[in-house]
Amino acid sequence: MAGAPEADLAFHGRLWMDGGQVELRMTPQNHGPFGVADATVRLRWSAPLADEQRLPAGCARSGARTVLCRTGALPADGWGRTLTMGVRLRGEPSEVVLGIDTVWGGGAVDRNHRNDRQEVLVLDTGDSYVF
Numbered sequence: 001m002a003g004a005p006e007a008d009l010a011f012h013g014r015l016w017m018d019g020g021q022v023e024l025r026m027t028p029q030n031h032g033p034f035g036v037a038d039a040t041v042r043l044r045w046s047a048p049l050a051d052e053q054r055l056p057a058g059c060a061r062s063g064a065r066t067v068l069c070r071t072g073a074l075p076a077d078g079w080g081r082t083l084t085m086g087v088r089l090r091g092e093p094s095e096v097v098l099g100i101d102t103v104w105g106g107g108a109v110d111r112n113h114r115n116d117r118q119e120v121l122v123l124d125t126g127d128s129y130v131f
Contacts, residue, residue, distance in 0.1 A: 005034035007108035009074065010115035011041060011100050011131070013082075018126040020050075020092035024085045026100070031115075032076035036106030039071040043085075044099040050088040059085065068103065095123050100131075 013026030024043070030036060048064045055061070058070040067087070074080045089096060101117040102110065110116060120131045 004107060004109045005036075006032075007034050007036050007074070007076070007105055007110055008032060008112050008115070009036075009039060009071075009102050009105060009110055011118070014128045014130045015098060015120060015122055016126060016128045017089075017096060017122045017124045019124065020089045022087050022089060022096065022098075022122060024087070024098070025082060027082045028071040028074055028080040030074035030076060030078060030080070031112075034108060035076040035078070036074045036108045039074060039102060039106045040104040041069050041071060041083075042099075042101050042103045043067045043069065044101075045087070045089065046097040046099075047093045048090045050090050053087055055087075056083065056085055059083075074106075093124065095121060097121050 008031035010029045011026055015024040045065045059067055062068045071080045098120045122129050
């Protein structure tokens, strides 16, 4: 994409699972050099989500295992708003993998995908996993 601004999005947070309920706190970061007005992050669970979910504003289901969320504005070399979400998994799996990746970067080019694509294994122990 010639002439498009360049951004470097990353996602940092923690999650934990207890009895099939997964809690997530995640904050997007933009290492720059340009800010973006908005971006979309995909949260893909290895286990299906329960049919009924209470998702935060700016988030929507996109299939049996996937949630898409807007990040809001991400200034260059700055942090976005923290996303806090609880999801219920179908059944009570003993573990789940959460895949996190950017699906839309607000029109900016992100040449460094090492920090905006990751997978986190969460065991149903109530312990917190940091990424």
